[in-house]
Amino acid sequence: MAGRRSISKSIKRTLEGNDRVGLRPCNSVRLLEVQSSGLENMGCTPKDCRNYIEHARRLELLAGDANDLCNFFCDMQTKDNEFFCSMEMDGVNRIKSDVWVQSHCKYAYEEFNDVVCFDITYHVNRYNMPFASFVGINNHGRSILLRCDLLTSEDTMNYKLIFNKWLKAMKLVAPKATLTDQCESIKAGHIFAKLPNHLKVVGGEYKATKLEFKSIVLDSITIEEFEQRWGDFIEKYELEVSDWFSKLYSERKKWVPIYLNDNFWAGMLSTQRSEGIHAYFDGFISHRSTLKQFVQQYKLALRNRYEKELNDEHKSRYTKITCESMFSWEVQLRDAYTHRIFQIFQWLNTLYRENILTAIASALNQRGIVCCHILKVMAHKKTKYLDDRYFLTRWRKDIVRHNLKKFFLGGYPNMMDDYRKSRELMKYFDEACNIALDNDIMVQFLSSILMDLLNDLTNFDRSMIQDLMENTTTITIISGNDHIPNVVGNS
Structure with missing residues (x-):
């Protein structure tokens, strides 16, 4: 059996495709095993598959990882005319630092530049290059990626370089408050x-x-x-x-x-928010990723987060959360705040009522959410509504956010040519299967046609290509739908 083991082209395409979208080798092999109705029908072992994935990754690496990164930037600039990037090289043409900002991230920064977290703890590639990120908080209280940097070292000069480039990309508008992964807060x-x-x-x-x-x-x-x-x-x-x-x-x-209670942190401090970039790339990128794999997965990860933003926005605008009291101001808060912020408000007030969090007013101040002590005074004074000035604009649901209008223009990673050609052919096969599977006669007919086709392809004479091209119309008529009703009718 060992001598007969081989990985078919279709399995190779599947393994490479799955690896490109971030599926772990163990899951990719398990999927192939199920699709083949058992490991014994795959024609190769899980170890063969893992070895092939590693081999394919090495080939990508040899093809020139740095060039792929340059190509990624060129592609982004073609699709996004506001895309900003800056790459520094050393004397021997090696990458010192890369900085890039999508137009979507620029617009998000214009909306939410009050608090930014600088995170440089996440290493995302096999070169162990530090991946620095600037992360903000959107109007739903979720982390949003504002900018990315790849570095070769963590030194003062590199830090000065990326902060200067940050200001350049953001039109010299500095964040009002910055937290770093080195900050004990x-x-x-x-x-x-x-x-x-x-x-x-x-x-x-x-x-x-x-x-x-x-x-x-x-x-x-x-x-x-x-x-x-x-x-x-x-x-x-x-x-x-x-x-x-x-x-x-x-x-x-x-x-x-x-x-730190007198400063506004948009909830970063009170939740010990340190996930930074992890929230974006977990499940997409690992420490074994090449730079080429990194930039491919980066586009998918950022698009994924963008779609979650749109989903949060839709829920906030078109669904309602049940209020926990009969006070008019709670309805007012629900209608003003985005869903997640209103849920945080309810949660914090529940903790206060149960005496679980005695410093609740401080926590609310850090978040910019209406303090429950104010509401208690309002209830005592029988005041029904809050003045609008008490609602922080960044948490409101009725504000048009320009960053959501700027769709992420990164696109999806390009698949291998063989994979793309295979999927084009598979479209016709899948459509044929969808038509035939509910009828045994059609299944028999399709099976017969495919066996004949497989035999023809196996014994294909390349001199027939010209004849094939000239007779494409005739072949289409013979294998078209006109032939099927006759077979079905004979049943």
């Missing part, structure tokens, strides 16, 4: 995760100590309260000699929520 979760290593010296119940520390950080309502509770905690557990806790305290204004 979006790494509070990491701090809590490291607590076990730094509380080993503490006696008593560790879980209780951890909860006490988290309460100091998250539940302190004033700066004075935080300072007092922190000092008591350090003294109680004799942590004065701990360099780690000393460093945390010296940088408290960068990561403790109470110090």
Whole structure:
């Protein structure tokens, strides 16, 4: 059996096509196994398939990954006349940095440039090149990609370069607030995760100590309260000699929520939003991707997110969420906010009513959502409606967003020529199957025609090509629908 193993052309096309759209090799092989009605009918083993995928990827790599990236930019500029890109090369013609911005992202930045997160923790290719991204928050509270950069190193010069190019691409309009993946304000979760290593010296119940520390950080309502509770905690557990806790305290204004409550963060801080670019490319790109695969999947991933934006927009405009109270202002909030923002409002107010989140007003201020304390006063004063100035424009559903009108013009990745030709032929076969499958006589007829055709192709004489081209009309008549009714009628 081992000597007879081979991967057919159709399986090769399928494996390459599946790999190009991001399907994992194990899933691709499993799909082929089901389609073949069993592994024994595939003619090759899963290992053969995985080896072929790796071989095809290496061929792509040898074909010139950097050239593919240049071709991607040229293609984008052809389709999108507002597309911005800048590629820096070193002395030996190697990529130092790539920066690109779609027109869709430019328009999104014009709408949502108040808060931007700069994320450079995600490595997306086999060269382990850092992939930097600028991520914003749209009117539905979802991450939106504003710009992408590929770097060869993470140094000060490269950072200055990409920030200068960012300003150039965005017409010198700087974001009002910027968070980075190095900023401790979006790494509070990491701090809590490291607590076990730094509380080993503490006696008593560790879980209780951890909860006490988290309460100091998250539940302190004033700066004075935080300072007092922190000092008591350090003294109680004799942590004065701990360099780690000393460093945390010296940088408290960068990561403790109470110090950041006066700034608008569009929810980034309060949700510890650190997924950045992960939300866009998970399921599309892996660390083994070549640059060519990266740019192909990039277009699919960005289109996928764009379609989700359109879906959020449609739901917000044409469906309604059930209100939880009889107050007129809740209906007003529902009709003003996008769906997801109104749901966040309901969730935060539920936490407040249940005393789960004591610093709820601070959390709402960071998000720019109407504070529940204001609503409580309104209920007490029997005020029915809020003034429009209390509704942040960026969260409203009735504002026309120009970025949604600027359709993503990246297109889909081009498939291999063999795959495309195969799919063109398969269209006719699929249509024939759709017509024939409900009738046994038609199935028998189609099967007979295909067997004859397969025999003709196997023994095809290339000298017949000219004759075939000259007699295309005759062949079409013989194999056309006129022949089918006679066969069916004879049944």
